[in-house]
Amino acid sequence: MKALVHDGQGSISLQEKPRPQLQLPTDAIVRVTRSTICTSDLHIMRGAVPRALPNTVLGHEFVGVVEEVGSGVTHFAPGDRVAVNCETFCGECYFCKRGWVNNCVEGGWELGCRIDGCQAEFVRVPFADNTFTHIPNTVSDESALFLGDILATGWWGARIAEIEEGSTVAVIGAGPVGITTMMCATLAKPKTIIAIEADPYRAKLVQDLALADHVISGRAPLTDIEHRVRKITCGRGADVVIEAAGGTNTFEMAWRIARPNAIVVVSAMYEHNQVLPLPHMYGKNLIFKTGGVDASGLDEVMALIETGQLNTDCLISKRYPLNNILEAYRVFENHEDNCLKVVITPWE
Ligand SMILES: [Zn+2]
Numbered sequence: 001m002k003a004l005v006h007d008g009q010g011s012i013s014l015q016e017k018p019r020p021q022l023q024l025p026t027d028a029i030v031r032v033t034r035s036t037i038c039t040s041d042l043h044i045m046r047g048a049v050p051r052a053l054p055n056t057v058l059g060h061e062f063v064g065v066v067e068e069v070g071s072g073v074t075h076f077a078p079g080d081r082v083a084v085n086c087e088t089f090c091g092e093c094y095f096c097k098r099g100w101v102n103n104c105v106e107g108g109w110e111l112g113c114r115i116d117g118c119q120a121e122f123v124r125v126p127f128a129d130n131t132f133t134h135i136p137n138t139v140s141d142e143s144a145l146f147l148g149d150i151l152a153t154g155w156w157g158a159r160i161a162e163i164e165e166g167s168t169v170a171v172i173g174a175g176p177v178g179i180t181t182m183m184c185a186t187l188a189k190p191k192t193i194i195a196i197e198a199d200p201y202r203a204k205l206v207q208d209l210a211l212a213d214h215v216i217s218g219r220a221p222l223t224d225i226e227h228r229v230r231k232i233t234c235g236r237g238a239d240v241v242i243e244a245a246g247g248t249n250t251f252e253m254a255w256r257i258a259r260p261n262a263i264v265v266v267s268a269m270y271e272h273n274q275v276l277p278l279p280h281m282y283g284k285n286l287i288f289k290t291g292g293v294d295a296s297g298l299d300e301v302m303a304l305i306e307t308g309q310l311n312t313d314c315l316i317s318k319r320y321p322l323n324n325i326l327e328a329y330r331v332f333e334n335h336e337d338n339c340l341k342v343v344i345t346p347w348e
């Protein structure tokens with residue numbers, strides 16, 4: 001089969017690989033019908049993800065059809081359409097029992113990082129019973145595509161932010177994760193959502209989609225951004241800040257625009273260390289919650305897709321068959337033509 005492999009030194013290539021086989025009774029084999037490229041794939045490609053293994057098939061955001069299941073898989077059968085969680089987890093360890101599946105002692109984020117991922121024709125998925133979500137007949141593959149990663153991340157970020165009804169939520173970054181975060185934050189009924197985004201196209205998009213009440217340009221000096229947020233919030237700062245950008249100054253922005261005792265969720269993935277200037281923060285009494293996503297409870301999110309309360313179709317900018325995935329990477333990495341997400345369709 002064809003698969004996209006990275007060498008750990010900044011190069012990716014389409015290669016011929018053997019079709020994956022079941023290895024454990026809890027495994028399943030999926031024929032990939034739609035996959036996509038995530039910014040984390042770029043981080044891996046650039047060698048910025050220490051736990052990633054080279055010569056692995058990239059990709060962890062996809063949907064497909066179950067081809068084969070191991071004897072221990074009871075909830076899914078060949079022919080089922082499934083959305084696949086970016087985290088494969090046992091469901092039984094100390095962390096899984098508490099919902100912290102990202103730290104599962106037997107799994108977590110493995111697909112496309114430590115084991116072969118989904119930018120291929122077929123993929124082996126561990127712990128299929130925990131990792132799959134059924135796609136209802138009324139939901140298309142593309143509408144379910146983002147469930148297991150960016151939508152899960154938006155859902156998780158909004159949940160751990162403990163958003164109160166009537167509060168003010170600031171979301172830094174209006175890329176794919178920032179947008180899903182705003183969509184999920186809206187469900188908690190805050191009074192105000194403030195979006196901060198440096199890219200004018202993305203800033204306008206969240207305005208046009210009515211995902212934010214205020215949109216502030218992330219290109220403004222930090223002091224101006226802080227001032228704007230204070231003006232919107234009676235001088236206090238945002239009740240909740242979710243940092244989904246991972247830019248050079250967005251971590252500092254996050255704690256500066258937060259009100260005292262705010263929850264600051266960092267779902268962004270950085271390529272460099274960030275500074276936590278505790279003397280400047282002293283007395284602000286902030287609560288930081290940091291990524292990566294614990295992608296669990298996705299049946300609930302799928303139900304919101306099915307009823308139209310969550311719709312991520314606006315994120316899809318372009319489609320490429322697996323044959324042209326190198327071009328898709330180039331366009332996605334450079335945000336060419338304001339690209340948000342690319343969809344990879346099967347090999348032609
Ligand atoms: Zn991802």
Ligand SMILES: [Zn+2]
Binds near residue numbers: 094097105
């Ligand atoms: Zn576990």
